[in-house]
Amino acid sequence: MNPTTRPRPYPARRTVLRTAVTASLAAPLLGACVTSGEAGGGAAEGAAKTADNPLGVKADAPLEVVVFKGGYGDEYAIRAESRYTRQYPRARIDHKGLQRVGEAMQPRFVAGDPPDVVDNTGAGRLDVATLVGAGQLGDLGDLLDAPALDQPGKRVRDTLLPGVVDDGTFGGRVVTLNFTYTVWGLWYSKPFFAERGWAYPKTWAEMLTLCAAIRKAGVAPWTYQGKYPEYLNDPLLAVAAKTGGPDLIRAVDNLTPNAWRQPGLTQAATVFAELAGRGYLMAGSEALSHTEAQAAWCQRRAAFLPCGSWLESEQKGVAPAGFDMVMGAVPAAGPGDRLPVTAVQAAGSESFLVPAKAKNPAGGREYLRMLFARESARAFAEANSTLPAVAGATDGLRLGSALGSVRDAVTAAGANTFTYRFRTWYAPLAKAVDDATGELVNRRISPADWSTRIQKAADALARDTSVRKYTR
Structure with a gap:
């Protein structure tokens, strides 16, 4: 994970695929726990769900979108916003392209006034596990079960590459959805x-x-x-x-x-x-x-x-x-x-979420349905030479050596892609592993010391009853 672009899954990385808000930033989120739910006070009243509006979007409800403006820029996100505006011309969209999303968004989550969609990516991004524990993230299950926009007969979840849904699952609920597929x-x-x-x-x-x-x-x-x-x-x-x-x-x-x-x-x-x-x-x-x-x-x-x-x-x-x-x-x-x-090793990155206290949560999920459409993903791949999380998005494209080799690697791996989840679940353990590996390759500790040091950190985490635990 590049500290500015990765996701980490485990990049993002890099730092793609992975760093979280520091303890001093995360602590207020724990202290300002909110009631779990799809929307807090002041949320836009949803419309009736229909075949043309499966998520019940209110046509004139404003939509606020916050996107990490890193190596991929934010033009791909703005493109999806344009599609949203065509579908809902009375909706006003407030777009913010930011560098340090976590620093800007943490006070708003604490205040109960988050945007409707957040691309939680980049250095200092919000710790998803902390947000989950505080009841701050909305469930994306209905989005995943909604019809895919440009693939008739498929649900959104059916269009995603292996592991993308699992990457965003915490305690049985899907609370984030990763737009790029990092290998x-x-x-x-x-x-x-x-x-x-x-x-x-x-x-x-x-x-x-x-x-x-x-x-x-x-x-x-x-x-x-x-x-x-x-x-x-x-x-x-x-x-x-x-x-x-x-x-x-x-x-x-x-x-x-x-x-x-x-x-x-x-x-x-x-x-x-x-x-x-x-x-x-x-x-x-x-x-x-x-x-x-x-x-x-x-x-x-x-x-x-x-x-x-x-x-x-x-x-x-x-x-x-x-x-x-x-x-x-x-x-x-x-x-x-x-x-x-x-x-x-492959996993989703460029992590999007809809806050539980969003004012327009249905609009936030509908925006993601448009963003994760094959047309949108294909345009992103062409512009950024990066594999999107939508299966088949690069089919028929003339790919450069890099993206072509990534696609070939995913194809060759087939069902044998893998990822670790501890980086997303437990930021302190991820840091302990990083620090130990840095010491190992600079010959300051032995492999046995490396193992012992990380195991000690894992044991301390396992004993800490204040930290919610996850299993796979």
Whole structure:
């Protein structure tokens, strides 16, 4: 997760796929708990639900939309607003494109005066788990069961890629819906590799052999966004997931005792300790921001870069002509892996929600129905070289090397996509994992220390009765 664009699911990332409001910001939300519900006082009275108006939108009710104006801009959101205005010409739309959504929205949630739709993305975004615990988020179930706008015979939920609905589910209720589909992997320049005769590795043993050859050629094998070590957590946790399979992922997310001491995780930590110990990380990477590390990679100072699928959009104007970046699945750890080498970490990002206290909640959900229409998603993909969460949105499009490789990776993975949920559910644990991985790859702690340190944080979280727990 790039700290400004990711979702984290687990990016967003990056920081796509993931940071939350600090404890000092989140605490007032807990102290200002509101009654759960689809709307608070002053909500617009809904209209009758019909085939043409399945969510019961009041035609003249104002609509306020807040969108994170990051790497994707906000033109795609404005386009959906135009469609809303055509459908409801008497509705006035108040659009706000913001950089730090959490800082601007937190006081409004506390005051019980939130917008009707919020794109809760970017650095300092609101902690969804805190909002859920405070009863601040509306249920999107009726949106998901509403007819898709441009796919006859399908509900909205039927048009979404695998895992998108699950990503937004808390305690059995869907409270967020992610517009982009982020895939995490290892990035490289296809022409650069072809020029040097390097083949993308399928196993970790092949990776280490290739890294030795790359370093011998005078290039750093890897760099990473050192100020945000979660970037390196993505491939590390992917190695663990492939080794231990779904059972390992569930144990981590469910705060199962000793989950972080599972062999798959300790082996993955050992793999990355070895990568660092052999000197295969570019010197000085620890001090680099995401933009600095990615710029160095575009300058061919390093061969591999871990990142989510927003990378191409973020590197526009930075990557030189002919760089042709592509993404590969994280190599397999060994022959005993529970998931195939083609398995990829994938999850929704660019997280939209309708607050429980929205004045026009039906309009907020209707706006999302328009945003998640295939036509809207297709236009977004063309403009941003990013995979939307709507299945088939890129069919027939001429895709560049990056987005084409992401789509191919999702196709090759098939049912073997995976994601961890602990990042979304438990922000303090996510930070503990990030910090430990940063220490690991800078050779300040051992793999055993890494495991023990994170397990201690997970145990403390499990014992904390003030934190609502989730299971999968």
